[in-house]
Amino acid sequence: MKHFISMQQLSKETMNQILKEAELIRKSPKTINKQLFAANLFFEPSTRTKMSFEVAQRKLGLEVLNLYEEGSSLIKGESLYDTAKTFEAIGADFLVVRHPSDYWMDEIEEEGQLNIPVFNAGSGKEEHPTQCMLDLLTMYQEFGNVEGKKVVIAGDIIHSRVAKSNARALEKLGADVYFSAAPGFEDHSLPFPYITMDEAVEIADALMLLRIQHERHIHKTETDDYLSLYGLTMERAARMQKHAIIMHPAPINRGVEIDTRLVESKQSRIFKQMENGVYVRMAILIHVLKEWGIINENDINECKALNII
Ligand code: CP
Secondary structure, rough: OEOOHHHOOHHHHHHHHHHHHHHHHOOOOOEEOOOOEEEEEEOOOHHHHHHHHHHHHHHHHOEEEEEEEHOOHHHOOOHHHHHHHHHHHOOOOOOEEOOOOOOHHHHHHOOOOOOOOOEEEEEOOEEOOHHHHHHHHHHHHHOOOOOOOOOEEOOOOHHOHHHHHHHHHHHHHOOOEEEEEEOOOOOOOOOOEEEEHHHHHHHHHEEOOOOOOOOOOOOOOOOOHHHHHEOOOOHHHHOOOOEEEEEEOOOOOEOOOEEEHOOOOOOOOOOHHHHHHHHHHHHHHHHHHHHOOOOOOOOOOEEEOOOOO
């Protein structure tokens, strides 16, 4: 694998390998016994992805460099490519990048060549592969496998990178993927059937809710009736199958796409997803750094019950 950018580049085997590794790490943490610098470049707000990448890096024993747009020379007009090359020059061993452009990695590759791996921490409306991997880990922990499972992704599909990464990966893994969306939030470029939220709660093994992405809307979206018309109300949740789980990548708009009482309900796995983000990101970092030859098996220590942070 070159850079970790899109779920479309991952085979079923690679996804399974990384998920297995993440489960091993959850049970028995690992560290990298080599000085490596991780550079986190975030040009869009983030709480979970930014912080869980940083926890993953620190648990692995890495040095962490953080750059935010407002404190960077991007403000002076430096390109993303030159920013990335600068980190390569000063000794970063890999980059983690979140950026509002859908295809920022293509823009970097058009400008020149980067000789360190890059991890996509969210690209515009297009891809969020590490979020997808943590969602898959959560479903694997629940069901053992997603083959034949009915997964409904519900909400602002057209503006959601989480919806796109998950739908494509889940289809590859043999799940039955459905979308549910309010008028105007559909993305008909993707080949998945649309159902209503009332149908969704009846059939879903996993119901993945999405936030309305107001920051990507041209016109203001009114949300007064959204919960009752399109969201997960208490009444709808009561009609879910007993084994079904509620997921959400967060941040959550409580009372909009989900009744606030369901966020920490028995069927919710929302905070479990966040916890899994750390293990899956540790596994992805190890997988890609090994593929690049930046580390090898001898650089990895198993550290049972050792708390690094
Ligand atoms: N799920 C997710 O990407 O959250 P953040 O935007 O807080 O990173």
